[in-house]
Amino acid sequence: MRILIAEDSSLFREGLARLLTEAGHDVVALVADADALPDAVAAHRPDFAVIDVRMPPTMTADGALAARRLRAEHPGLPMLLLSQHIETRHCVPLVATGGFGYLLKDRVLGVDDFLDAIRRVAAGGSALDPEVVAALLAASGRDDPLTVLTAREREVLALAAEGRSNASIAGRLVLAERTVETHMRGIFQRLRIPDTGEEHRRVLAVLAYLGHSTGDPTRTR
Secondary structure, X not given: OEEXXXXXXXXXXXXXXXXXXXXXXXXXXXXXXXXXXXXXXXXXXXXXXXXXXXXXXXXXXXXXXXXHHHXXXXXXXXXXXXXXXXXXXXXXXXXXXXXXXXXXXXXOOOHHHHXXXXXXXXXXXXXXXXXXXXXXXXXXXXXXXXXXXXXXXXXXHHHHHOOOOHHHHHHHHOOOHHHHHHHHHHHHHXXXXXXXXXXXXXHHHHHHHHHHOOOOOOOEO
C-alpha cells in the first residue's frame, strides 16, 4: 500500500516511515506541516494517509482541518489521525464517512495493533481509541443520548465503536457471538439507526447520528 505520512516531529515521522516500510508498505511522501499536505496528496495519490492532528502552522488542529479538506477532495482516501490530544470539532464528520481512524500516540500498545488499525481503516472500517470514542459521543451535547441503552448495550457499543468485530467483542465480554449480534440489533432499534449489515458502517452510523443531532459539535480537550 502506498502511504503518505504527515507529522511535524522528524524523529516520529522517520520512525513511522521505517516501521511501515518494514511491514511491506511503500511510503511515497513525508510532510511536516498541514499546508503541504493537500499538495502532497494531489502529487503522489497515496492509498492511505497517516496524519498528525497538531502540526504547523498553528499547532492546534491543523492536521484535522487538513483531513476534512482531503475527505472533501479525495473522498476515497482512507486516513488515520494520530495525536497526543483529542480533537472532536473537526472529527465527527470524518468518523461518519468511514475509512477513518483516530489513535492516541501514547496508547498504541504495539506495532501489530497499529498495523491492524491501518488494515481496518484501509478496508473502509474504523479504528478509534476508546477515549476518542467517549469524547465523540459526549460531543453530541445531548443529555446523554445513550440513556435508552442498557448497561450491557453500552459496553457492546463502546467496543464496537473501537472498530472491533462481533467476535472480538464476544471474546472481550465473555459472551456468545450470537448474543453480541442480539445486543447490536437492540442498539440500533433503540437508537433508530438503520442496520446496513456491515459492522463498521453500523458503528459509523451510530457516531454520525449522535454528532448529527447538534450539527457541529465543538468540544475539544
